[in-house]
Amino acid sequence: xxxxxxxLQQAAAAVTALYDAQVDEKQLQLQKTRKEFEGExxxxxxxLTRISRQKPEETAEAIGTWMLExxxxxxxxxxxKGFLNLALTDAFWLGHLQTMxxxxxxxxxxPSGRTVMLEYSSPNTNKPLHLGHVRxxxxxxxxxxxxxxxxxxxxxxxLINDRGIHICKSMLAWQRYGNGETPESSGLKGDHLVxxxxxxxxxxxxxxxxxxxxxxxxxxxxxxxxxxxxEAQEMLRKWxxxxxxxRSLWETMNNWVYDGFETTxxxxxxxxxxxxxxxxxxxxxxxxxxxxxxxxxxxxxxxGSVWARLSDFKLDDKLLLRADGTSVYMTQDLGTAIERxxxxxxxxxxxxxxxxxxxxxxKVLFLILGMLGYNWAKDCSHLSYGMxxxxxxxxxSREGTVVDADDLVAELDEQAAVATREKGKLxxxxxxxxxxxxxxxxxGALKFFILKVDPQRRMTFxxxxxVSLNGNTGPFVQYSHARIQSLLRKIPHSMEDAVVTDQTLxxxxxxxxxLLNDYPRIVKEAGTGYSPALLANYGYDLAKSFNQFYNEVKxxxxxxxxxxxxxxxxxxxxxxxxxxxxxxxxGIEVPDRM
RNA sequence: GGCUCUGUAGCUUAACUGGAUAGAGCACCGCACUACGGAUGCGGAGGUUCGGGGUUCGAAUCCCUGCAGAGUCACCA
Numbered sequence: 001x002x003x004x005x006x007x008l009q010q011a012a013a014a015v016t017a018l019y020d021a022q023v024d025e026k027q028l029q030l031q032k033t034r035k036e037f038e039g040e041x042x043x044x045x046x047x048l049t050r051i052s053r054q055k056p057e058e059t060a061e062a063i064g065t066w067m068l069e070x071x072x073x074x075x076x077x078x079x080x081k082g083f084l085n086l087a088l089t090d091a092f093w094l095g096h097l098q099t100m101x102x103x104x105x106x107x108x109x110x111p112s113g114r115t116v117m118l119e120y121s122s123p124n125t126n127k128p129l130h131l132g133h134v135r136x137x138x139x140x141x142x143x144x145x146x147x148x149x150x151x152x153x154x155x156x157x158x159l160i161n162d163r164g165i166h167i168c169k170s171m172l173a174w175q176r177y178g179n180g181e182t183p184e185s186s187g188l189k190g191d192h193l194v195x196x197x198x199x200x201x202x203x204x205x206x207x208x209x210x211x212x213x214x215x216x217x218x219x220x221x222x223x224x225x226x227x228x229x230x231e232a233q234e235m236l237r238k239w240x241x242x243x244x245x246x247r248s249l250w251e252t253m254n255n256w257v258y259d260g261f262e263t264t265x266x267x268x269x270x271x272x273x274x275x276x277x278x279x280x281x282x283x284x285x286x287x288x289x290x291x292x293x294x295x296x297x298x299x300x301x302x303x304g305s306v307w308a309r310l311s312d313f314k315l316d317d318k319l320l321l322r323a324d325g326t327s328v329y330m331t332q333d334l335g336t337a338i339e340r341x342x343x344x345x346x347x348x349x350x351x352x353x354x355x356x357x358x359x360x361x362x363k364v365l366f367l368i369l370g371m372l373g374y375n376w377a378k379d380c381s382h383l384s385y386g387m388x389x390x391x392x393x394x395x396x397s398r399e400g401t402v403v404d405a406d407d408l409v410a411e412l413d414e415q416a417a418v419a420t421r422e423k424g425k426l427x428x429x430x431x432x433x434x435x436x437x438x439x440x441x442x443x444g445a446l447k448f449f450i451l452k453v454d455p456q457r458r459m460t461f462x463x464x465x466x467v468s469l470n471g472n473t474g475p476f477v478q479y480s481h482a483r484i485q486s487l488l489r490k491i492p493h494s495m496e497d498a499v500v501t502d503q504t505l506x507x508x509x510x511x512x513x514x515l516l517n518d519y520p521r522i523v524k525e526a527g528t529g530y531s532p533a534l535l536a537n538y539g540y541d542l543a544k545s546f547n548q549f550y551n552e553v554k555x556x557x558x559x560x561x562x563x564x565x566x567x568x569x570x571x572x573x574x575x576x577x578x579x580x581x582x583x584x585x586x587g588i589e590v591p592d593r594m
Numbered sequence: 595g596g597c598u599c600u601g602u603a604g605c606u607u608a609a610c611u612g613g614a615u616a617g618a619g620c621a622c623c624g625c626a627c628u629a630c631g632g633a634u635g636c637g638g639a640g641g642u643u644c645g646g647g648g649u650u651c652g653a654a655u656c657c658c659u660g661c662a663g664a665g666u667c668a669c670c671a
Contacts (some may be wrong), residue, residue, distance in 0.1 A: 471619040
């Protein structure tokens, strides 16, 4: 049994013994004791005063006395207003440290038997990945790791939007202005090459619109009638009709993009188990809609278009098939979801990591799936996150005002290299090891910076200023880990003789052990709340507490008994393990030296 | 206009989902340690938690209301 449950059980027993009453869990609030007070756990007794019919202080005093007498692990208690602070014995904490050290995968939950699919990234193939995708990728990947830590089997899915008018725009511009340029001939990364033509399309398209307007045509008409757009639309029709030449060009250019994406994903340290392509899935939704129509769940308008009626949910009706029978975004999402549950019959949950601009879309998607009779619709959820803005405002791909993902990684490598060459302990490291280290630190800074913020929050990202290496940052946590490994390297020891139970603990030692005790709970909460931020904050707290301990206590003090040195090393070792595990759940690696 | 989300120190943010004197980092000022790693630690200053009501032992958190920003309500994805 864990400490918290033990204390809760004893508190309940105390209430029964003292007041002859039962309490339910809601009334027993146990929290961590705030730093300014003595103790490690605090029972909030305000809710219990109804039972005790006494003042909060008297109630706390009575329960404290009873618990102290009846619980071996409790060393002392104190009462502040309605708060009963409990301090556990050194022997208890030392024993508990041993227990924690005994787990090879401390903090990880037992297998749950649940299979969960987590979709993230989901890029378009007409342009390179940018800062917005970076947040998506880091969030999705981290949540997948967290869910695994909670014992679930996770399928990481990427839905690639590889068809549509925007793809045709890049293709058309390349045909017109590309002169056969390829990634090989230009030396450009494939996704960047294609993105270049997407921007080029927009430039020429705007020119055409301006020309038409000069002839006295109004803006709205000009936008619709510009020859380039007409031609792109024609290209899309040909694509849908399986025109061999168009399909061939489409495949070629998409493959350039996929190569580019793979590089970016690898650089970011994220990966996928399943890829889905809209060019395959967009047809799947159509038959579903036809079935829904036949069953009378959906309805058809006079022009032949098919709709879902959502007035019962106080939402506007949603179009699912156009009058000409072609599908929309929602149609293919219906098909994709159904396909996934068919493909993985034991799927218990489907989570979509998508920006909050699509909150409404997913609300509607899940409603329609439910209307169509799929009872797993309740197992679908939208992991929504806020957009990333630049100081200059919102990013716009077409206008080229984006922070490119590859540029960002390169910039971080550079910053990490400068700082590390200046401050680091790098003697004897090969150039290859150094590059790996710089990447680790640069990415550590970026990932921590992005993941420590609650996903729901919109964030402003200043590329020059945002990513710092000091304070509440990834490198700070990484540094603490390197420092611990340095200790373990330099001080002779054997972990076997670190079994110690008769130490007198100093305050920073107690709080470190108590903090280690929190880890499994944090992992669990991060899992239910899909919240990497909880782990980032925990990792920072742990690293900070370790540094406080380190500054206060000289571990390899010749005055200290060997047993004490060994105990402190064992403590440091355990902190290092948990730091590594915790950062791992954020997708952040930690170095042994830096 | 309807619906949804957000608003916390100059900046970036936390608060165990209603608990103690709102906690950190950056920047600013001042200290510590001559080492087991200074990418550190300690202290100072900085807050009407957007404003106004309400609920209760207790509100950044819940309810009402106003203000500001964003998203969405597309036969774009």
